[in-house]
Amino acid sequence: MEIKEKGIIVKDVRKVKLKVCICYPNEYKIGLSNLALHIIYYALNNIDWVSCERFFYGFKPPVTLENHLPLRKLDAILFTLQYELDLPYVLRILIDAGIPLYSSERGREDPIIIGGGPLVMQNPLPFEDFFDVLFIGEIEEVANDLMEALLEAKKRERDLTYFLNVKGIYLPSLEMNKVERVYVNNLDKIFYPYNQIISLKEKTVFDNSFLLEIGRGCGWGCRFCMAGYAYRPPRFRSLNKIEEILESGRIREKYGKVTLISFAAADHPKFKEILNLLRDKGFKYSVPSLRVDKVDVELIDLLKEGGLKTLTVAPEVASEELSKRINKGIEPEDVVNLALEAFNRGFKNLKLYFMIGLPQEGDEDVIAIARLLERVLKIGFSSVRVTITPFTPKPHTPLQWVGQEPLEVLRRKIKLLIKHVKHKERIWLRIYDPKKARIEALIAKGDNRLSKPLVRVALRGEYSVASWHKALGDCSINLIEVVNKPLPQDSELPWDKVDIGVTKAYLLAEYRKYLNGITTPSCYDKCTYCGVCRAESR
Structure with a gap:
């Protein structure tokens, strides 16, 4: 190449x-x-x-x-x-x-x-x-x-x-x-690559735009999200520092487009000012998926002015009860109202992210996704792109103790969703392979017994799910035992030697809140004493 x-x-x-x-x-x-x-x-x-x-x-x-x-x-x-x-x-x-x-x-x-x-x-x-x-x-x-x-x-x-x-x-x-874990307290005081490598021949995922990190970490506490816990606390670059980065290194001449990097971009206290700054300097810009409740009419207009063609949001679920369990706190009506505002302000394409297979999820929760998609489509969008991902329990989250749903259950729920989605010519479903999600869960929750099958897969040079199954069988590792089995709440976990800062007691309390459908305030509303901020010297 x-x-x-x-x-x-x-x-x-x-x-x-x-x-x-x-x-x-x-x-x-x-x-x-x-x-x-x-x-x-x-x-x-x-x-x-x-x-x-x-x-x-x-x-x-x-x-x-x-x-x-x-x-x-x-x-x-x-x-x-x-x-x-x-x-x-x-x-x-x-x-x-x-x-x-x-x-x-x-x-x-x-x-x-x-x-x-x-x-x-x-x-x-x-x-x-x-x-x-x-x-x-x-x-x-x-x-x-x-x-x-x-x-x-x-x-x-x-x-x-x-x-x-x-x-x-x-x-x-x-x-x-x-x-x-080592983390940076002040993003303004650390090194940032004002120059970045540009490919002159190969189109990259972000189309060779300048990658501008405006924040790190997330304070919402979505109970399925490893990054949301492992990168706490939420931290933001100041508007002055962002302007300094944009004015250095002849970024306007080199790139023309900026991709904002952040787990929760719209949480930045100066997010709209950042977009105004980019627009006034003549940049096109793109943003990661946004929380539904952080997008208003003014922000929709700013995104449109930046050249964004498709608005991307991540409701994750389509039922109010399940949204409370995962601590998202978004109602289906919020998604519909946002979609309507976006369409009225000129967006013709919408992209949505959902999960299936969460603990205590019923068939009605899966069907609710299809019903929400139909409501959104009726607004008039040319297309609604939907990514469906099977839930994978991750370490250092409140759901680290649960097992992944069995493959046959995930497949049945996917079929149920497809059955209830009408107008498939305008709703583009991209469903992540649940068999791959099982391998991800295996690695996420595994221990050093996985080194041998990893070597076998690599030596074979064949990285398919079938190759993984063959390697696991050769090494006498039961995939179902590792992936689907819940973990005891009072025992040591393979990843306990990594201290991300959030205490296990806090995660367990959040898991119990999940089971009871109780939400927890975000870091932006009040400190809930997760353990991360116990020592600023870290």
Whole structure:
């Protein structure tokens, strides 16, 4: 694959102390749209004595993009782990590069393999055997410390204990207790990549726009959402800092379009001012999915003026009772009213996200989705695009103790939904494969027994669900036992060694509220003492 880019950094590797690579274990067009990759790439290259290069899954031969260095000859490879199903690609990259898969089998000449990202915060056990070092948290404040530790480790014949001087480090080779997540308190004071790599040939997920992070974390406490708990507390960049970023690096000339990055963009106290700023500077802009109750007529107009063609919202469920259980607090009528306002203000396309398979969900809740879609369609939209995702219980959430619904139940509910959706020519249903969702649940809730089937899938080079089933069978792992079985509330969980800040007692209380249909105020309304803000020094 021929790559043409702007914004890359090519250093003379003869003049640096460390040669490292940030590796994205998926396609180039997906990886280049990941903000973490840009942050790590530029933050590490800001260190004079470090050369940080890149690699993406699927590229051959296994050499870096910038200086064409063999991966096996580097000092370290850093993987950003975003999605469960990317894990076999990590191993395939190591296999193709000639690097031993297991940390225990690597020698002093092998690169140190470092992992970070949401999967590490979620549950590192299924893949910990393959990593020398795992980092739990947000890297900006410890990037320099991490490289200093790497330099010392390489000088001392791969002595990984030097990494213990860095906050948020978990060494799988040691018996470690809880490792506290590292997070940034003030987004204005940390490094941000004013320059970002642009592909001149390949269209990326966000169409080569400038990625502008306006906030981090979310305060709503949706009980199914791992990111909502693992990235607490909600934090926002100031309007002044955002303007400074936009005015630096000739962003207007380079990009023209800005994609706002945030779990809850409309929660930013200056969100409308940000959109006004972008519009006045001549940018087109796009935003992630929005909460229904955060969108008003003024905001709809601002989104339209930014060039947005499709309004995207995520009700998740279509019944009031289930919305209370997940702590979303959105009524079907709210969705209809928003859709009507959006249509009247010029939007002809609407995109909605829903889940099925939540605990205590009945058939009437599934049918309610179809009825809501029909009401929305009658407003007059040219198309309504709908993504349906089977619920997957995730660690560090109030629903971490529940099992995923059996495959046959999920399939029946999907058929029930399709049966009740009329006008299929204008309602475009995209249903995520429940068999893939089972594998995601397996990895999310698994332990280090999964290392063997992961290796088998990677060695086979076939990443289908059938390949996973074959590998699990070969390793005598019962998929149903891991995925569908509830976990005892009073026992230790595989991911307990990761301390995201939210206490288990709080999560358990939230689970009981789920069962009783009781909502909890957001962080913006009042502190509910989840545990994250107990020590600002963190």
